[in-house]
Amino acid sequence: MRLRAPRATAPSASPAAGRRLAALTAAAVLAAVLGTAPAGARAPASAADGGAARTTAAEPAKTPVATGYGGAVSSVDPDASAAGIEVLRRGGNAVDAAVATAAALGVTEPYSAGVGGGGFFVLYSAERRKVFTLDGRETAPLSADADLLLGEDGKPVPFAEAVTSGLGVGTPGTPATWEQALDSWGTRSLAQVLRPAERLARDGFTVDPTFRRQTADNQARFADFPASAELFLPGGRLPEVGSTLTNPDLARTYRLLAEHGTDAFYHGALARDIVRTVQRPPVRPGASRVVRPGDLTLRDLSGYRTKRQAPTRTTYRGLDVYGMAPSSSGGTTVAEGLNILEGTDLSRLDESRFLHRYIEASRIAFADRGRWVGDPAFEDVPTRGLLSQRYADSRACLIRDDAVLTSPLPPGDPRPSAAAPGTDCVSRGTAAPTTYEGENTTHLTVADRWGNVVAYTLTIEQTGGSGITVPGRGFLLNNELTDFSFAPADPAVHDPNLPGPGKRPRSSMSPTIVLDHGRPVLALGSPGGSTIITTVLQTLVNHLDRGMPLVDAIAAPRASQRNAATTELEPGLWNSPLRSRLEALGHSFRQNPEIGAATGVQRLPDGRWLAAAETERRGGGSAMVVRPAAGRR
16 A cells, blocks of 8 residues: 555534434434335436546545435445445446445455455345345355364464454455345446446545554554555555555456456455465564464355345334344344334433333343354244244343343243243343454445435454455455354353354344335444444434434444443443443443444435434544435425
């Protein structure tokens, strides 16, 4: 990556900008007639299409909220959101724009996403008034077994060694996801939607404080891999805020994919480079770091396939909430949390009782997640039971207003074979703690003028993934296999998330789309490892139950309970009188400076799109629309 001198950048919007948006109550959203009659999920083809227009020298302004017509994009980065907007302006649909945005994030957010990782893609088709999903999760090598992450002594490999290694690298699914999404629902070719990102990689982007901080956090790791050091530590130094970074190797990789499709990634010279890097990680001479080799092969790459599968679905306050089915645990766990809360009028509760109920619902849902959710190709996942309102009601009765549940809470049994499941309001399994899951990822949401909506979460796992860049190719490899349980948390409890040959590790990614009578209300998602689930759940209830405008629902301080002894609180709650009130009830807390970084889009009653992102987390997000408008047309 080449370093150029700093250039002036547009000022970021203040955190208060989103809050100046006039309040839009949940009742107004639910009562609205949402939009005009939808056109097809495929926008009309245009011979004039040439991908996104060349970006100007000025960096796009970053603002956390935007409203207007013609479509909307929300991501963590202004260059990435701008890439998606340009595709929409040139006639592309939401799928085309989502892939363009994701490819640009591979340039500007390389420590969170890129072609070396995987993710989950959720689409609402306006033509069919139906939700579709793609599972583009990474897979373990075909040689893997349950002992993949155990050392010769039979004990789990030290976590840091598993992360920064070839051992933790799964077969990437992102390129296949892009191609499958475009082939199934897009209107533009992969070559066309990659052009904005290719130019961005070639011409460069402006380093912001978040990028520099994330680079600093990985400096020691990157320094041990010459290709990573050359790319992210030009001249052996951290890039300065305001400087311009280029990635010509990634530009060439995007050009290769544009010309030859994803076959060039999963076969041929690029595939051989990936396999060589995993099997013999290129460590600098004299490095003291233990870097374990992996066993990814050309057969693993050539055999990779995305999975088309039905989304999860539940109803909440009369709305249909769709998410990602296993191998992600996001759809089932968000849905169970909502179903547990369904029986309480959250709008009438004071803030402390509301948080108490939300925390306890999260605790219960995570207890069931840990016991039951894994890759359904290998595990008998009772998805239908986990989505059942009857089952959720049997778990909700555990919650008391005058006491706090103890974690690790035992799971229930949602299987149809369970005799009268939960009627006695007790947990039926053996408690096991929630295993660790890395906290970095990225999420984007897109809507188009035809009413199609995409929620797409993609990742390379840790901030910086494995830390290993494929030499000459310009992208980091994931460490996604560390999302597997290294060993059962409790030997007495079956763990559905142990490694296996070709198995997908359990994920918490929760891209979510909410419909009202078949038309979109909103879509959202977040990064954050297992905190993704609680971020999405809390944002939904903030908006739908507490009446917060979407940007405020995203900005509100967060709590995350994941069946652990303590609940994590952001500073806004940690420093609040609410904490002492909840502690008096029996809750235990620890501080987490930042939980998640959500983005969303919403259809307003007058037909406009609203895009919303973070006001402060990760330096604030970037919400854009095709044609900004303050009022009706």
